[in-house]
Amino acid sequence: KAGVTQTPRYLIKTRGQQVTLSCSPISGHRSVSWYQQTPGQGLQFLFEYFSETQRNKGNFPGRFSGRQFSNSRSEMNVSTLELGDSALYLCASSYGTRQETQYFGPGTRLLVL
Amino acid sequence: GDSVTQMEGPVTLSEEAFLTINCTYTATGYPSLFWYVQYPGEGLQLLLKATKADDKGSNKGFEATYRKETTSFHLEKGSVQVSDSAVYFCALSGADTDKLIFGTGTRLQVFP
Numbered sequence: 001k002a003g004v005t006q007t008p009r010y011l012i013k014t015r016g017q018q019v020t021l022s023c024s025p026i027s028g029h030r031s032v033s034w035y036q037q038t039p040g041q042g043l044q045f046l047f048e049y050f051s052e053t054q055r056n057k058g059n060f061p062g063r064f065s066g067r068q069f070s071n072s073r074s075e076m077n078v079s080t081l082e083l084g085d086s087a088l089y090l091c092a093s094s095y096g097t098r099q100e101t102q103y104f105g106p107g108t109r110l111l112v113l
Numbered sequence: 114g115d116s117v118t119q120m121e122g123p124v125t126l127s128e129e130a131f132l133t134i135n136c137t138y139t140a141t142g143y144p145s146l147f148w149y150v151q152y153p154g155e156g157l158q159l160l161l162k163a164t165k166a167d168d169k170g171s172n173k174g175f176e177a178t179y180r181k182e183t184t185s186f187h188l189e190k191g192s193v194q195v196s197d198s199a200v201y202f203c204a205l206s207g208a209d210t211d212k213l214i215f216g217t218g219t220r221l222q223v224f225p
Contacts, residue, residue, distance in 0.1 A: 033213070042215060042216075045213065048212060055211075090157065094211060101147070102206075104149075105156050107156045
């Protein structure tokens with residue numbers, strides 16, 4: 001079974017631009033979660049989608065948004081990029097039942113200049 | 114709120130040494146507990162998990178036991194290899210959420 005895939009793997013943007021990251025979950029998984037990883041803040045939860053609905057949200061500004069499609073693929077968008085948004089963005093998928101193991105993709109590394 | 118505390122790194126060991134990475138947690142109810150490992154330039158891989166008190170998770174020679182009385186989930190391995198060099202994250206998911214709360218990570222460096 002194919003794992004979680006994320007595209008693109010690397011991205012360079014400038015301040016003020018917006019960016020869209022994509023995540024394809026493991027086949028059969030209906031839940032997709034997004035995390036931001038930075039050296040200073042570690043791994044922080046952004047949001048979780050289940051069956052096209054946002055089920056949980058972390059403490060990030062409204063510039064961070066996401067959505068999930070009917071095939072469970074998910075995208076996250078960051079508008080008006082700031083230097084501090086430079087990070088590794090990780091996507092994880094699971095079947096969606098509570099406390100189910102989440103499986104992570106390789107991440108998208110975003111650099112904001 | 115829920116939180117995870119794990120020992121600061123780096124942990125530096127010689128090959129075949131015994132490894133312990135401490136992890137304690139604060140949570141309401143009965144969380145599930147996880148250890149994830151991250152190799153350089155990669156995402157997170159699940160190493161092991163435990164879903165209830167006294168459960169022992171194990172994989173690839175690593176073990177961790179869910180201790181509710183001490184709110185701990187320490188990672189152990191009897192004999193580390195150079196290939197175990199990575200960053201290890203302890204995490205929990207609460208009883209009513211799939212959101213993972215991570216510790217700060219512990220870098221393990223194993224030398225031949």
